[in-house]
Amino acid sequence: MRFWLILAALGTSFTAPLFAQNPGPAITPDEIRAHVEFLADDALEGRNAGTRGYDIAAQYVASQYRGMGLQPKGDDGSWKQIVNFREARFEGKPSLTLTINGKSQSFTHGENIIMSKSLLDKNLNLEAPLVFVGYGMDRPDLGLDDYAGLDVKDKIVVALSGFPKGLNSELGAHLSSVKSQMAEARGAVGIISVQTKQSMERRPWERYQQRANEPSLSWVAPDGTPFDRAPGIRAGSTLSEAVSQILFSGASSALDAILAEADAEGGRPKGFPLNATARFNSSNIWQSVSSPNVIAMLPGSDPALANEYVLMTAHLDGLGIAEAAEGEDNIRNGAMDNAAGVATMLEVARQLAKSDVPPRRPILFAALTGEEDGLLGADYLARNPVVGDGEVVAVVNFDMPVLLYELQDIVAFGAENSSLGPMVDAAANSVNLKLSPDPLPEEGIFTRSDHYRFVQQGIPSVFLATGFGGEGGAQFGDFLKNHYHQISDDLALPFNWDAAALFAQVNYQIVRTVADADEKPLWYDGNFFGEEFAGDMEKAPAPE
Numbered sequence: 079m080r081f082w083l084i085l086a087a088l089g090t091s092f093t094a095p096l097f098a099q100n101p102g103p104a105i106t107p108d109e110i111r112a113h114v115e116f117l118a119d120d121a122l123e124g125r126n127a128g129t130r131g132y133d134i135a136a137q138y139v140a141s142q143y144r145g146m147g148l149q150p151k152g153d154d155g156s157w158k159q160i161v162n163f164r165e166a167r168f169e170g171k172p173s174l175t176l177t178i179n180g181k182s183q184s185f186t187h188g189e190n191i192i193m194s195k196s197l198l199d200k201n202l203n204l205e206a207p208l209v210f211v212g213y214g215m216d217r218p219d220l221g222l223d224d225y226a227g228l229d230v231k232d233k234i235v236v237a238l239s240g241f242p243k244g245l246n247s248e249l250g251a252h253l254s255s256v257k258s259q260m261a262e263a264r265g266a267v268g269i270i271s272v273q274t275k276q277s278m279e280r281r282p283w284e285r286y287q288q289r290a291n292e293p294s295l296s297w298v299a300p301d302g303t304p305f306d307r308a309p310g311i312r313a314g315s316t317l318s319e320a321v322s323q324i325l326f327s328g329a330s331s332a333l334d335a336i337l338a339e340a341d342a343e344g345g346r347p348k349g350f351p352l353n354a355t356a357r358f359n360s361s362n363i364w365q366s367v368s369s370p371n372v373i374a375m376l377p378g379s380d381p382a383l384a385n386e387y388v389l390m391t392a393h394l395d396g397l398g399i400a401e402a403a404e405g406e407d408n409i410r411n412g413a414m415d416n417a418a419g420v421a422t423m424l425e426v427a428r429q430l431a432k433s434d435v436p437p438r439r440p441i442l443f444a445a446l447t448g449e450e451d452g453l454l455g456a457d458y459l460a461r462n463p464v465v466g467d468g469e470v471v472a473v474v475n476f477d478m479p480v481l482l483y484e485l486q487d488i489v490a491f492g493a494e495n496s497s498l499g500p501m502v503d504a505a506a507n508s509v510n511l512k513l514s515p516d517p518l519p520e521e522g523i524f525t526r527s528d529h530y531r532f533v534q535q536g537i538p539s540v541f542l543a544t545g546f547g548g549e550g551g552a553q554f555g556d557f558l559k560n561h562y563h564q565i566s567d568d569l570a571l572p573f574n575w576d577a578a579a580l581f582a583q584v585n586y587q588i589v590r591t592v593a594d595a596d597e598k599p600l601w602y603d604g605n606f607f608g609e610e611f612a613g614d615m616e617k618a619p620a621p622e
Contacts (some may be wrong), residue, residue: 105425107575113142113421114578117394118413118569125412126398127295127447127455128163128367135492137393139372139445142424146431147543148374151442151464158370159558161447161458163295164304165282165365166195172360174315179328179353187360188290190321194314195294196362197304204313205357206267209347210236210329213340214269215253222253228349231265234356236325238336239277241522244344248492249606251522252459258308268313270356272322272333275341279520283318285563291401295451297458298366305457325354369395369447371455374466376431380438385468388593389442389537390426391456391528392419392476393449400565411568414557418578419476420445425582426589431560437593442470449477450530456528460535461607471598472498473539474589475529478562480544483553485577487512487545488584492524495607496538497618498592498599509580517546536612538599542588 116122116138123131139197140157143150152158167294172193175184187193196202214237215222224237237257241250256310261269298306317325326333330350339345372394378384396412411417427443430436442464449452463470488506490513493499503513516523524530529539546554561567600618601608608617 082376111576116416118411124398125396127395143374147598151373169361175357195507209353234268247522251525262308262310271316272443372445378438378440394445415478438535439593456531473532477527483549486547487514
């Protein structure tokens, strides 16, 4: 799971007309627990992509698929779609030197700056002038014109993290994720991120430091070139608050004033050239690693729908061993994130496979690699589909269900974007659970897990999570604050295995509903994501 510290509370819930549903088979707590106990065991060392522990987990998933009688959909008739990666690590101590009003000061990676490792330059030495570009959003068609009047060609842009308060959260999260591409299109060669008050509250600087020396990865094309969404952006860095203050010393606008404006509803600080340059220096060591997506298929029963696939996804990888950990335990087992999600997918797959009435559409099950490194396995599968002449018509993603409390509701992030929403709502109601709207709209969670790479290929998708009803909001928030991406996300947590079984049960109904529906899911007319990524595809009328 790639979203950071979240502490908001529950929103209101809504219902949709109930579709006809069978009760479905019972899924027992012990079935879910057995998968989680294996996948989160210390022997797998946190399942980091490209490691022996991940490979053991992948083989476990493949063996489960085989036992269910599913069909392999990996490379050459296997269960595994191999993804080749380039891994980059720093050699020595990289540095960023800022020259401000003629005076230079150098900063060391991992202390008060975090530099990006380069997958394209082994020896990076880049110096260029700096231009502040506000939030760095370049979509005049959406009323976001941060580059207006600014020349950033061959320069390094300095951008605030996140997106303006008051902007639609999913739109803002998407635009925030493509800032590098927007900067590249304007001719910039580097990007420096300055943290807003909101981002500093959500993600303390210590969280950045914890992962500062972990490698960067990208999947590699057949010609050996690592995939990069913005190859023209050669260098990047995130600054601590102290270094950001130094950077803006003597600027035409003080940083405190900029951050105060950004913290106001609708605040959009204007950009301006800085009387400063930045020089990036780093040496990068590369190595090749590989890690598989593990993919199986359950055939459908309706010949007319044989080329319309429903895809279930859950990321199998975790963060592995914490290099900077203190004490004897340094394994980030990822019990909740995301052994629990994989366990859910496996038990849904098992029950679908053993059903006396097979689903109408074929269903794919994909345990994905590289999510923690940037949704890489999902991106590779989305760009290299395994369905031949068919199409994936919907994606249902499971990532970090927090299974610590009695389940009253579920959240389907992104459900409001397409006709998947009423299907999910009906399925939830069939097992007496409510479908609640996004309780954390300011976080833009819809863009932050594997399903989003399929959205970017024009496929309607939802990301399913446990809801905030009852004790859910407090328990979810506590998990994120104290255990998310930490060593303590392990089997010592007080799992509510009955809630785990119920979460799997409702997701069986969701996938079954989508697979059996007469019509495939469609983006709603006028929806941003449908227009942005599937502009020429058929749309459904937007709900009133």
